Amino acid sequence: MSSLPEPHGGVLKDLLARDAPRRKELQAESETLPALVLTERQLCDLELILSGGFSPLEGFMNEKDYNGVVENVRLASGVLFSIPITLDVSKEQIEELGLKAGARVTLRDFRDDSNLAIITIDDIYRPDKAKEALHVLGGDEEHPAIRYLYNTAKEFYVGGKLEAINKLEHYDHVELRYTPAELRAHFEKLGWSKIVAFQTRNPMHRAHRELTVRAARARQANVLIHPVVGLTKPGDIDHFTRVRVYKALLPRYPNGMAALGLLPLAMRMGGPREAIWHAIIRKNHGATHFIIGRDHAGPGSNSKGQDFYGPYDAQHAVEKYKEEIGIEVVPFQMMTYLPDADDYAPIDEVKPGTKTLNISGTELRRRLRTGTAIPEWFSYPEVVKVLRESHPPRAQQGFTVLLTGYTNSGKDAIARALQVTLNQQGGRSTTLLLGETVRHELSAELGFSREDRHKNLQRIAFVAAELTRSGAAVIAAPIAPFEDSRAQAAKTVEQYGSFFLIHVATPLDHCEKTDKRGVYARARRGEVKGFTGVDDPYEAPAKPHLTVDASKSSVRNIVHQIVLLLESEGLLDNGN
Known part of the structure; x- marks a missing residue:
């Protein structure tokens, strides 16, 4: 007889084992049903429902269970459960898939289109999100789960029991x-x-x-x-x-x-x-x-x-x-840590006046970033080795420099010169993303509307973020005329490394006066539409990391200013 505790509710609801004899039959049926493609969070919930991790749940909560959990921390059966496990859908999905009570719907993995389960719908209901936010999460609208509830989770919830077809496929650990x-x-x-x-x-x-x-x-x-x-x-x-x-x-x-x-919990x-x-x-x-x-x-x-x-x-x-x-x-x-005893002790058992040592999370991140030693009393060498592999010092981290300004402001020349300077120093690969090159290679189908300009910059940001994550230096020089688009680009890159916005604030009249290619003249004659500075606006950055003017400073001097900025952030200190 097992000495381990009984599962919650008395029985482990292992749907993967329960439905195994019918798996081929369910797989065949799933191919004939409308399919709902699950999000990452929904997949996490599904995996733990199917395995029994959320026992006694056998599916996503119907309205009675949902209301019981939100209001009373209990399922409709009276069993204790504290978090709503819900399958959110939009009105469009309901209409497109014909979702209704009694319908059977395939639940599909967005990563590989595999069919994971079939849900038999009990009901479709509109949750009281304000009540859920207050009772479950405390009601503070800054709470990340409340923001998710209001801004990401869809309007309706679908409740119903599940039948398992396949385990989620994992390729790690x-x-x-x-x-x-x-x-x-x-x-x-x-x-x-x-x-x-x-x-x-x-x-x-x-x-x-x-x-x-x-x-x-x-x-x-x-x-x-x-x-x-x-x-x-x-x-x-x-x-x-x-x-x-x-x-x-x-x-x-x-x-x-x-x-x-x-x-695998969300x-x-x-x-x-x-x-x-x-x-x-x-x-x-x-x-x-x-x-x-x-x-x-x-x-x-x-x-x-x-x-x-x-x-x-x-x-x-x-x-x-x-x-x-x-x-x-x-x-x-x-x-x-008690250095005099070379031992750890609960902090509330330490006598007043006893010498103690500790390293905060912030300090640990600083030491990882700068390569400063992490003492063995704090962490084991094999642990520090793993962390250092994933958190290289600043001089080995990737970063992105985004130069924004009018056409012919000098940003392209500055970008090229900066790339040469960084290549000369060495230490990391450097990638140059010039506006015209990106337009030709990545965004050939886009025009110059505000929406298309936004899409173009986000494509640049995506590429820059991936390169930054791999430790490269990225220099991008689009016009990037809109503040909200630049802010979104910064947010994308900053997931993986530093982002620097350089405003090449060369005045428009200088850009136009020195334009040897004649593009401004064509725009003034109406031959080019949607041209920034002529018939399309440019929003100057509110808080650039650096503002330069190619009509007053040489390219060499501007590049030096950018290099000093990067050095001040520890990104160019190669220890030489």
Whole structure:
């Protein structure tokens, strides 16, 4: 008889196993049905419904279950559940696919068009998003999940039970992607009966190892490191890097104490409600204990500097329902290093006056960025090695320089000269994206309307972002006349590296007077339409990183100013 806790609701709803005998039949039927292509978040939810991770759910919530969860933290059956698991659709999708109660619809993976499940629709309903935002997430409109609810999630929800056709296909860390049934079988094989689950979406260091080991020893248990590898908080370190860190750290645990499994969860950063949800999910995976830290699953603070949730709201929420959930809360103990003892201790057990050391997340990121040493008392060398591979020092990071200005402002000449200068210095590849070249190679079908100009710049930004991510220097020199388009381009690139906006503010009359190709003259005669500065506007940048004027400074001098800007940011310091 198993010593592991029963799944939430009493039975593990493993739809992949349940529907396996009918899989060929369901696959054939799925090809005849209308298909709804799922988003990344919907795919994460679907995967955990199919595997039983969201037991007792057997599908996306119908209106009764949804209202019960939003208002009372309970499904219509009375079983505790804290987060709405919903399938959002638009009015257009409803009409196009003929969605209605009783209809059967294929759910399809957007990545490879594979059919994953069939939903039999119970109902289609319009949710009260304001009530959902308030009761589930706290109501602050700056909350990222509330912004998603209002700006991304579609107008209607579709509820209904699922029948499984295929598992989602993953190509990374397959050996660590356990379903709840597989993880429970793994624990049974190892003879584990008490399991402390540790949720994380960040790299782990020595302090994390110490707190998990102490939690396990105090309860005569083993440790399940169970990181989220679905959708986490924007700006988090990618899961590829994090999993390499966890794998590097695992041998540092006493032999046989810890196991690693990956959770394909789409987090909502919902604080107390999310903590209850996380506890239910870990119980379904076989855990008996769950570590909950300060501000567990919180998104941080809003624009006023106020935290969305209280520091211990999540612990209190799970503690309130711990008997019903059937999992014991383990409070996260903040660990601090005691250099005189060469040991870690819970910070609330340290005597006043005792010397302690710590490195904040901000300081760690600075050390990674600059290549400064990270002491072994803070993190193990094998962990630091993984982090340095994914976070090269500034002088090895990619960046983009966008020069904007009128035609014949000198921006093309400056861009070419800057490319030569950076190539001369070496250290990284340099790519030049001139306006006319991009128009010819990437945007030949576009005109010069505001919409087409926006599309053209976003294509440049996409290419620049990909090159920046790979560590290259990108120099782009389109006209880029509109502020909102430049802001969007900056946002695209800044996901992967630094972005510098250079306003080549050469006056229009100088650009026109020195135009040897005669394009301004043709525009004045009406032979060229939509020409920036003649019959189309140019919006000067509000906050460029640098403003230059080719009518007053030489190209050489302007390039030197840009180089100084890059050097001041540490991007050209090659250590020579």
